[in-house]
Each structure stands twice: as structure tokens, then as C-alpha cells.
Amino acid sequence: VQTIDTAFAGSAFSQEISFTVVVNPPHYTEDNSIPLLGVAYGSADFVDYDNDGDLDIIITGETESGSTAKVYRNTDGSFTEDAGINLPDVYYSDVAFGDYDNDDDIDILITGGTESNEIFAKVYQNTGGSFNEDTEIKLIDVCCGNSEFGDYDNDGDLDILISGYTGSDYIARVYQNKGGIFSEDKLITLSGVAYGTSTFGDYDNDSDLDIIIIGGADNNLILGKVYRNTGGCFNEDTDINLTPVVNSS
DSSP states (O other): EEEEOGGGSSOSSSSSOOOEEEEETTSSSSSOOOOOOOOOEEEEEEEEOOSSSSSEEEEEETTTTTEEEEEEEEEEEEEOOOOOOOOOOOEEEEEEEOOOOSSSSSSEEEEEOTTEEEEEEEEEEETTTEEEEEEOOOOOEEEEEEEEOOTTOSSSHHHHEEEEEOOOEEEEEEEEEETTEEOOOOTOOOOOOOOEEEEOOOOSSSSOOEEEEEEEGGOOOEEEEEEEEEEEEEEEOOOOOOOSSSSSO
């Protein structure tokens, strides 16, 4: 766990924070029956964490009373907070989902900062709908970033792509999963970013996962890069010119 830079510590709110669920595209109607907590500087995702065939909700971020992380269980379209799930309260946060241990349920990777000005990145293993930190997995601690599970080496298990701010540096790194044991793939060199996104995707349709990196970087730079995966090696595709953006997804 790293200490969060004072530039990222605390926040003040002069307006109400809200969260709205809408249904039935393309004509959206707010679903007032779902009592979600409003957050800023965080994330909100649908995921079926309890394997009952419907999508639940996980929210992290800053509220008017401090940082939080909450899971809402979906039971026949009605959402209630699952108070039995104890995840760390975070802001400047991101949450990724994937079955990294191949046991047919969804595990969670959380990055972000805490009210005590610490930065962390932790993986929580799902066992029958209960989440416990997998302390064997050591990732670089980041906030203001993005993380994602993906099988970049095509070996049948999920690896991790993580980017963000460490308190002193902007980073982007890949961790290779070998039977549930994660280690940084130091042969992969990516430009570090925060306040943006890093994501896997097969843009060239060659059946392996490439990487997009977008966000703010060292020396006040803003980057937008695509890295092509060739047999597990990543090289920037300089023929692709993305518009560099920050505070983005």
C-alpha cells in the first residue's frame, strides 16, 4: 500500500451527488425503485457476482460523507445492499471483474485511494458469493487509473492489465497469470497513464488481445496509443493515430 499524493487527497462537494438507473433504450426512463448511493470519482458496474443469472451492481467512489464501496444484489429486479460483502472504501477508484481462478464465479480487482490517503490494488476471490482478499497476489498500488482482466497470452486463464498513478509515477503494466500465481511481465513495456483507460481488445482480428492506452502521463503529456500483440509481445502501432484525451474512458 502506497501513500496517496496530497494532490489526490480529500475533496469538497458543493452540489448533490446522484446516481440514476435508466431502462428501455433508446427511450430511457429513470427507475426510481432502485435505491443506489450517489458517488463521484469512482465506478459503477453491472456483474452477476452470485451466479443467479441476473446482473447485480457494485459502486465505489466518494460520497458527501466519505469514500465507499457497496454491492447491491439483484433479486427479481429488486436491488438491496449486500451488507455481508466487506470491500474497502475507495475513491479515485476502478473495479474489474473476471474469473482469474477458473472456478466459474466472478472475482474482483479494486484499485484506488482511501480516506487515510493510501493507494492500493487488491484482488478479492469469490467463494460462494463471499469475497476475501487474495494476499498472494501482489500488484503495484495505483489510484486514478484503470484495470482489466484478459487472457493476453492465450493460455486459458485471465491475466491483468493495470494503469494509474502510484503517488510518484504514471504506470501501465501487465501481470501474467500462471495457475493463479501473478507476476509482472517485464518484457512488456507500455506508456504509463492515469485519468484515462487501458483496455484489452483484438482490433486486428488475429485471435489475441491487443492494448489501448489513453490518458494523462508524465510531463503533462496526454497520450493515446495502440499496442499490437504478436505472440505475447506488444509493440506500438504507429499507423494508428488516436486523439489523446484525459479524464476519459
